[in-house]
Amino acid sequence: DQQVKQNSPSLSVQEGRISILNCDYTNSMFDYFLWYKKYPAEGPTFLISISSIKDKNEDGRFTVFLNKSAKHLSLHIVPSQPGDSAVYFCAASPHNTDKLIFGTGTRLQVFP
Amino acid sequence: DVKVTQSSRYLVKRTGEKVFLECVQDMDHENMFWYRQDPGLGLRLIYFSYDVKMKEKGDIPEGYSVSREKKERFSLILESASTNQTSMYLCASSLVGLAGNNEQFFGPGTRLTVL
Numbered sequence: 045d046q047q048v049k050q051n052s053p054s055l056s057v058q059e060g061r062i063s064i065l066n067c068d069y070t071n072s073m074f075d076y077f078l079w080y081k082k083y084p085a086e087g088p089t090f091l092i093s094i095s096s097i098k099d100k101n102e103d104g105r106f107t108v109f110l111n112k113s114a115k116h117l118s119l120h121i122v123p124s125q126p127g128d129s130a131v132y133f134c135a136a137s138p139h140n141t142d143k144l145i146f147g148t149g150t151r152l153q154v155f156p
Numbered sequence: 157d158v159k160v161t162q163s164s165r166y167l168v169k170r171t172g173e174k175v176f177l178e179c180v181q182d183m184d185h186e187n188m189f190w191y192r193q194d195p196g197l198g199l200r201l202i203y204f205s206y207d208v209k210m211k212e213k214g215d216i217p218e219g220y221s222v223s224r225e226k227k228e229r230f231s232l233i234l235e236s237a238s239t240n241q242t243s244m245y246l247c248a249s250s251l252v253g254l255a256g257n258n259e260q261f262f263g264p265g266t267r268l269t270v271l
Contacts, residue, residue: 053196076258087160087246087262088199133198137258142187142206142250143214144258148198 047071048136050147057154063121065150067134070115074136078144079108079119082131091132092119124154159183160263162247168269175234177266179247187250188230189260190214190222192243199246205230206252237270244268 049068057063067077075096080088094101094108094117101108107120121128131151135144163178181188187206191199191214201214203222211222219241223231230249234241244267248260 050198078259080262085165085265085267087248087264089262090259093259135199142252142258143189143201143204144260145201146191146199148196 046148048134048145048147050132050134050150052150053148054151054153057124057152059126059154059156060123063119063124063128063152063154065119065121065132065134065152067117067119067147068115069117069136071136071138072112072115073139074145075139076137077108077110077117078135078137079106080133080135080146081128082133082149088133121152124152126154126156128152129154160247160249160261162245162263162266164266165264166267166269168271169234169237170271171238173234173237173270175237175268175270177232177234177245177247177268179230179232179249179263180228181230181247181249181261182228183249183261184227185249185261186227186252187260188224189248189250190220190230190232191246191248192216193246193265194243202232239270242268242270 078093079091082088131149134147190202205224221233247263250260
């Protein structure tokens with residue numbers, strides 16, 4: 045039972061354009077959401093997070109939007125750069141636990 | 157700067173061997189985690205430890221055990237390796253999530269192949 049879903053396994057975007065990565069979840073008790081970025085042969089690195097009491101969080105080129113009624117979050121990267129090419133995982137934290145539940149990942153390719 | 161290190165980047169073992177994967181963190185984090193990453197399946201939690209000698213099963217603990225004798229070190233043990241345990245193994249650590257931000261810091265991963 046996949047509680048966190050990333051339905052697009054891959055995304056290809058031209059450099060300078062916007063990349064939008066999507067994530068859906070099923071458990072309304074998640075209270076924190078995170079995005080991680082992973083390059084091949086490296087561990088995931090934290091990118092940006094959002095609390096369930098907010099609907100938007102911005103950090104430079106990266107913005108995460110949360111729509112609780114739809115149980116949906118998205119990561120926007122503007123403008124996209126070739127160095128953004130990586131696998132992106134969304135993760136959710138259930139209430140009162142330090143565990144994270146990860147999605148299956150979306151491979152982003154930014155081409156010149 | 158948080159650092160999580162894993163004992164091997166690449167490991168090749170034979171079916172039936174006992175395998176130890178070691179993870180060390182230098183930030184005095186209470187929580188440590190072991191995941192495996194497989195194509196199309198994302199990161200799946202194997203075991204979780206929230207304190208020395210404390211452990212909790214994750215989503216896929218079968219065939220694995222763990223040991224945490226010191227706060228900074230968390231070991232994953234494959235008692236009798238099988239080919240379906242060929243995977244990328246990732247260790248992570250985090251502070252107790254007092255503010256709700258449960259950011260985990262990951263090691264570089266160990267690519268294990270079981271022949």
